[in-house]
Amino acid sequence: MNPDEMPDEPHLPSPSIWPIGFAIGIAVLLVGLIIDPLWISTIGGLIAVVFGVLWARDATSELRGKPVAIEPERRQAAPAGEDAPLQELSAERYPRSKFLEGTTLGLGAVIGGIITVPVAGFAVLPGFVGQKQHKVDLGPVSDFADGQWYIATFMLDPSEGEVSRRTTFIRNNGPLTVKGKQVPSFTIISNHCVHLGCPVQANGPSGAILGLKTLTETGKNGKVTLTPTVPAGFGCPCHGGQYDTEGNRTAGPPVRALDRYEYEIDNGRIVLLSTYSVAHVDGTGAQAKIQKYKPVGPGEHIDGIEQIFYPLNPPHH
């Protein structure tokens, strides 16, 4: 072909439905290869061949010199000199480009959301839902002498290892008469400072120096140790918070009294349950009046005017 005879405009084949039939034929052929290579593949192959030939004929009709059927223009030609009303008309219509832009952005947002929401939930939610409640077996009640303080350490969840080791201060207050029945009474104080969570220490000698033996037992809460101590109070090494033996703040930055553990006596053994927060304790030992609150984090006020800053707390055990 001479370059001068080359058409100026790009050559576009006329619209045709044959490729669709050809594609269906190929699809049937491929499915047939899996299901029934003999029959279904043959049928698919035949469909593909028939439509392929028709498609090839159609695509080459121009080259073979056949006249090309062109769809006639169905829109009315705009009358000359009346551009303005037509422009107004087309401006009122919702333009196709706007629609496509909207759908692209909208679909993008939907896809982004489908991906982001579960991922964000996966990153955030596990820390808030399904928190395990732990029961801690500290051994028989008879291990705890009346009126004696012990530093008890245990693992909350031995499968997590040493990182789950916790410490409490326990005192057996002796039996308490409730509704005519004698029940054991314990003071069990968490060692998490309510300033910023450092480990408070017993202000006093502990262990061998007292001539008392440290009890050790290994059970389902790992190695549980009970070290006797004689505290004058509790003190935090980090920022100097001080507490009395009931856990009331006596000095320093803490904002309330030390947290305590719920407990139950199961078969003569003492079992620790969840912790709870304490605003203040009046009285001591078995006669103590404890202002008890739901467990909250260190540094959070639970009474007084400041409590309005912490209206909602994450779920706790």
Next chain:
Amino acid sequence: MSTRRRQPSRMQQAVDFPLDWLEERSGLVGGVKYFLFRKVPADTNWMQTLGSATLTAFLVQTVTGVILAMYYQPTPNDAYASIVNITDHVTLGWLVRGMHKWGASVFIILMFLHMGRVFLFGAYKYPRELNWVLGVLLLVMGMAEGFTGYLLPWDQTAYWASVVGINLNGTAPFLGPWLAQFLRGGQDIGAETLARFYSLHMLVIPGAIFALIGLHLYLVIRLGVTSPPWSKEAAGADRADEPSQLREGLTRPAARGAGESE
């Protein structure tokens, strides 16, 4: 004087050919030249290298951090042992860990010095306010890197510092307790916290820092280097290769209201 261009030597052609090839297909060579060969005020100061120094410190942190990640185990039972292994047994591990540990402080110190330089030079003023804001975000991210990285050695210092740090966040009004529980990944510091801090420290926050550095540098390139306060030159010079009216509004803003009175 001859106007004929000298034929480039064979050597020159060998260097030019791949560069021209790359330039024609990507424009990267021109881009790099645009980035590197900028006009700066004649009296720029050594203080103005603090930003580049900070960037270098961050790149050192990136490289050493990537290598440390090859040996570190982010699980409660192995983390400390893997740190000991890196320090005592891996060849030159002590050096890479030391660079990462001390480099962290260098990075933070340089950020503050850079910030002080920008403040004292008045380089935060119009039209560079946005770059100050980006710089502050970078500082926050750098601090977050320090906070999350501090837990990873998993020794007593690391553990209790993170307990206190997370509980400090927890005392913020209203959302504090939620933020603390998110950081811990539960009620108490444990395996979840370590893994989560590791991911934040080596993936999430560095990604944010890289993005912010990109924007920070883009604005530096676009707005130019500020001349020192004692400079006789106008702040920010035009590029030789672009029409000055393009940048006039940025580098030499008209006096307020000057346009309106006409």
